[in-house]
Amino acid sequence: MPRSHRCNERSFFRKERLALRKDSDLARLKQHLQNLLRQRYGRTSERIDPDQLLLFAHQLLEVQKDSDEAEQSDGADQSDAAHLEAAGNKTRTKRGGGGRKPAPDVPISEEHNYFPDSLACSCCGTEMKEFATVVTDQLDYVPANFFRIRHVVHKFSCTQCHNQVEEGKKPEQIHSGGIPTEGLFAQLIVAKHVDHSPVERQAKTYQRQGVDIPVSSMGRWMRMSAKSLGLIAERMRTMVLLSKVLEVDESPFEFLDKKRELKKMGAALLDQRLI
Numbered sequence: 001m002p003r004s005h006r007c008n009e010r011s012f013f014r015k016e017r018l019a020l021r022k023d024s025d026l027a028r029l030k031q032h033l034q035n036l037l038r039q040r041y042g043r044t045s046e047r048i049d050p051d052q053l054l055l056f057a058h059q060l061l062e063v064q065k066d067s068d069e070a071e072q073s074d075g076a077d078q079s080d081a082a083h084l085e086a087a088g089n090k091t092r093t094k095r096g097g098g099g100r101k102p103a104p105d106v107p108i109s110e111e112h113n114y115f116p117d118s119l120a121c122s123c124c125g126t127e128m129k130e131f132a133t134v135v136t137d138q139l140d141y142v143p144a145n146f147f148r149i150r151h152v153v154h155k156f157s158c159t160q161c162h163n164q165v166e167e168g169k170k171p172e173q174i175h176s177g178g179i180p181t182e183g184l185f186a187q188l189i190v191a192k193h194v195d196h197s198p199v200e201r202q203a204k205t206y207q208r209q210g211v212d213i214p215v216s217s218m219g220r221w222m223r224m225s226a227k228s229l230g231l232i233a234e235r236m237r238t239m240v241l242l243s244k245v246l247e248v249d250e251s252p253f254e255f256l257d258k259k260r261e262l263k264k265m266g267a268a269l270l271d272q273r274l275i
Contacts (some may be wrong), residue, residue: 008149066069092217103135103137103138103139104139106139108137110140116128143209144187145209146206146209146210149181151170153167153169153170154167154168155167155168174225175221175224175229178221180221184221185221185222185224185225188202188218188221188222188225189225191221199215199218199219199222200215201216202218203218212229
């Protein structure tokens with residue numbers, strides 16, 4: 001048998017052994033992954049001690065070592081020209097991550113231009129001309145500010161009979177005779193229920209801005225806003241119940257009752273089918 005055929009035969013059997021080893025490694029790694037998933041997400045009775053997984057460490061290292069040696073021996077059979085060609089085709093890829101991200105696309109409120117102190121050339125004295133600019137965008141933040149809205153109701157009376165009086169009408173508001181507007185109501189609600197900021201913390205935040213709002217007043221304003229939003233909540237409830245199936249999460253949650261005892265409650269699964 002020619003020497004070239006024997007080399008090809010040895011290379012074929014070496015690749016076949018390498019493929020079998022890779023399949024075996026893949027099966028073992030899958031089993032290892034299943035053990036990890038069972039340990040992390042399985043039931044308490046099915047979880048195992050993490051130290052037991054170390055039993056596979058030595059075996060996996062030996063398998064990895066055998067695979068590396070087989071790959072190195074298989075690569076030695078290739079010609080030097082193929083290595084040079086492969087090396088010439090390699091291109092260096094740019095690593096991702098890092099770098100400066102562009103500023104968010106928000107309106108530009110300020111623009112600062114910087115010019116040299118002197119436009120005369122230091123060599124010949126000729127006035128220089130601009131040929132390029134370097135633009136850098138920065139993101140600034142201005143805290144939310146309180147501002148006062150003044151409502152002026154104009155009244156008119158008849159100068160002849162002095163019996164007729166007319167006055168302008170203010171728009172209807174949640175708290176027509178009070179200080180807060182609907183915008184302040186929305187700020188209190190969002191800060192408490194979305195940003196999880198209690199009214200006591202909000203009061204301290206507003207004091208730093210020069211506005212003193214008692215906690216009792218904020219609580220009263222939130223009750224007034226809840227009463228006004230009741231119509232929207234009732235409409236939402238009606239539209240939800242019009243669906244054929246309404247599913248509710250049954251995960252239990254902890255709460256304190258009036259006796260200050262910690263309890264748990266689970267929401268039931270509601271199957272509302274309307275015909």
